[in-house]
Amino acid sequence: MQSPTRKTAVLGLLIALSLMFSYIESVIPVPLVVPGAKLGLPNTLILLVLYTYGVKEAVLVNAARIMLSGFLFGNMFGILYSLAGAAVSFAVMLLAKKSTLFPMKAVSILGGVFHNIGQILVAAFLVSGISVMAYLPVLLAAGVVTGLCNGILAEMIYKRGIV
């Protein structure tokens, strides 16, 4: 469908773009600050790559983004933390897409919600004493809102076939 060269170039651009989104996210303090809550902007691109290209490419862009942003703006601890969230989120989105039960927007919501669940679980595991119950309602609601927004965005871009 697309030439390999074009694909390589587009994926490179998307990695760069998702890296930028990661950076923007790291400098915007989310008003409802809870560990694990993020806007999830890069997920818009991950979703787009998953639908346009496939699993392999989406994993590649996701992993590259996390490693790059982790080493540039964070540390080893941060990398492991976001890898956990991203892995749970991606696995759920993949299953949801494969099941063909859900449209893109719904897949995005599931991704957002499970990203937050994954991160809070890792946080609870790493730092004993965190009350997960206190955060879960906020994280679930935040995941729905950010997931829906990102999903709408990703669907618009996907349908226009820009990528």
Add this chain to the structure above:
Amino acid sequence: MKLSDKYKKNITWILAGAVLAVALLLFIISQAFLLDSDQVVVLVDGRERGSYFLGEDAEIRVETEHGYNVLTIRDGRAYVSEADCENQVCVHTQPIGRAGGQIVCLPHRVVIRLKTEGKSEIDAVTN
């Protein structure tokens, strides 16, 4: 076919609604288990470092092996006024008062929350 189209159109909203409903339910449950405590406890790596009364204004410097957090108690509310962690999530977290809440600094493994003293079953399970 018609049913399937309708399903596709609505499933997003059904899903969103369902998750929000679960969130609301969990919120109500957590509110039901609300503790009315007048002390906050500081945990470093799960171990209790100290507990402080919300009624007494204070400034406590919490030293950890990863860095420090300054816990400030003023007008019955506790918050982290200063920390040398890189993400500053703890500093941006809303103050906690008698109604509950917690402040977490993941990089320093610090948790600040209301003292429970085994009154909450939910907290006991998640620990």
